[in-house]
Amino acid sequence: MNNLKIIIIGAGIGGLTAGLALKRAGYTVEIYEKTSEIRPAGAGISIWSNGVKVLNSLGLGDEIAKIGGQMDRMEYRSHTDKLFNQINLNPVTETVGQRPYPVSRTELQSLLLNAFNNNLETVKLNAQFIGVEQNTQGVTAYFANGYQTSADLLIAADGIHSQLRDYVVGHPVKLRYADYVNWNGLIKINPDLGDKNTWVIYVGEGKRASMMPIGNNRFYYFFGCPMARGTIVEPDYRQRELKSIFARWPSPVQSLIENLNPQELNRLEIHDLDPLETIVKGRVALLGDAAHASTPTLGQGGCQAMEDAEILSRFLLTTNLGVEYALKRYESERKERTSTLVLKARKRADMIYGKDPHLTQQWYQQLQQETEQDVTNALSKTILGGPFH
Numbered sequence: 001m002n003n004l005k006i007i008i009i010g011a012g013i014g015g016l017t018a019g020l021a022l023k024r025a026g027y028t029v030e031i032y033e034k035t036s037e038i039r040p041a042g043a044g045i046s047i048w049s050n051g052v053k054v055l056n057s058l059g060l061g062d063e064i065a066k067i068g069g070q071m072d073r074m075e076y077r078s079h080t081d082k083l084f085n086q087i088n089l090n091p092v093t094e095t096v097g098q099r100p101y102p103v104s105r106t107e108l109q110s111l112l113l114n115a116f117n118n119n120l121e122t123v124k125l126n127a128q129f130i131g132v133e134q135n136t137q138g139v140t141a142y143f144a145n146g147y148q149t150s151a152d153l154l155i156a157a158d159g160i161h162s163q164l165r166d167y168v169v170g171h172p173v174k175l176r177y178a179d180y181v182n183w184n185g186l187i188k189i190n191p192d193l194g195d196k197n198t199w200v201i202y203v204g205e206g207k208r209a210s211m212m213p214i215g216n217n218r219f220y221y222f223f224g225c226p227m228a229r230g231t232i233v234e235p236d237y238r239q240r241e242l243k244s245i246f247a248r249w250p251s252p253v254q255s256l257i258e259n260l261n262p263q264e265l266n267r268l269e270i271h272d273l274d275p276l277e278t279i280v281k282g283r284v285a286l287l288g289d290a291a292h293a294s295t296p297t298l299g300q301g302g303c304q305a306m307e308d309a310e311i312l313s314r315f316l317l318t319t320n321l322g323v324e325y326a327l328k329r330y331e332s333e334r335k336e337r338t339s340t341l342v343l344k345a346r347k348r349a350d351m352i353y354g355k356d357p358h359l360t361q362q363w364y365q366q367l368q369q370e371t372e373q374d375v376t377n378a379l380s381k382t383i384l385g386g387p388f389h
């Protein structure tokens, strides 16, 4: 279909990637974002090769490579510093045809935003979406400041707390607390922390601590620990909290906690979403976390938002049977892939964070027996399930 006007709600990874893909397909795209300044939540993100391939297709390959880390190896260690396994990641790159790029979220967001904002179209900030109406001819979106606009279709890329989700699904949908807290931030690489090209993951006692290389000589670090819902710890006390939770863990973990900047240490309770029965209603489609928020244990949430963007623009572009038809095809193409990954990530989160301590102990054993081939195959399978094989 040609000459469509498309409204996107939300200028996160999903909204911006969709905006770029749809503009590239030749459509008129307007993105509306409620905040006055686009500030990503969280410090880093790993864009696995399936996500990078979507960015490559949008002409952003060189730019993502510039901000990406050199992640050549992956290493699992116990909380007593026993080496569980060490995996060379280059065979994954050779199998799938593209390196993964762990990056700073701020840098990724600016890259996407700059690519979208050109002379003709810019993201409209301070535009809080409040409601939508649709009929067989089109959709109208309403905003808190009284503004309204109409288009052929609307994409809800409004994140994990999506306001449009209930409208699309037709009943209230609750998020599921994954029973653990995540802390994350960025730190300059130094040899006390670990090898600069290795993604290291310490696991033990149903917790984990990890450092992943991103561009410009920094590690994106994250910690996770099971916790009851509702704990709040102010930034000044977070370092102390980590010291106590990870007391006696190996020296790189101690050094990380000692040297991180507590004012830039994010702390959040992790939630996900049961797979939805539908992600499309007429001319409105959910995309990204609005459709399939996941626990971050496979590092695929943002990559899936990018895949959504690619598939949505592909189906709009290659049919002349109408918007509603294209969105239904988008839905049937995306539902199984995203539901499978959300449930896989949930299972992995339960295993990492000791939901059943016996299974977690078994997993620690299994890590020691896994071959490089096992890990390479598992990672490649997930990546090759994306739109660019």
Ligand code: FAD
Binding pocket: 009, 010, 011, 012, 013, 014, 015, 032, 033, 034, 035, 042, 044, 045, 046, 047, 048, 051, 127, 128, 129, 130, 157, 158, 159, 160, 162, 163, 182, 184, 287, 288, 289, 290, 296, 298, 299, 300, 301, 302, 303, 304, 305
């Ligand atoms: P968001 O990025 O949340 O963007 C939604 C946007 O919509 C926001 O800008 C918001 O302000 C705006 N908005 C909301 N409501 C309105 C409204 N009413 N009107 C206008 N605008 C609105 N994924 C990976 O691929 N790799 C990883 O390594 C990875 N690690 C993660 C680590 C953690 C700790 C977490 C929590 C997630 C991780 N993810 C990862 C998942 C990834 O962050 C998300 O899947 C991704 O950010 C989703 O993008 P989105 O555009 O759908 O939503």
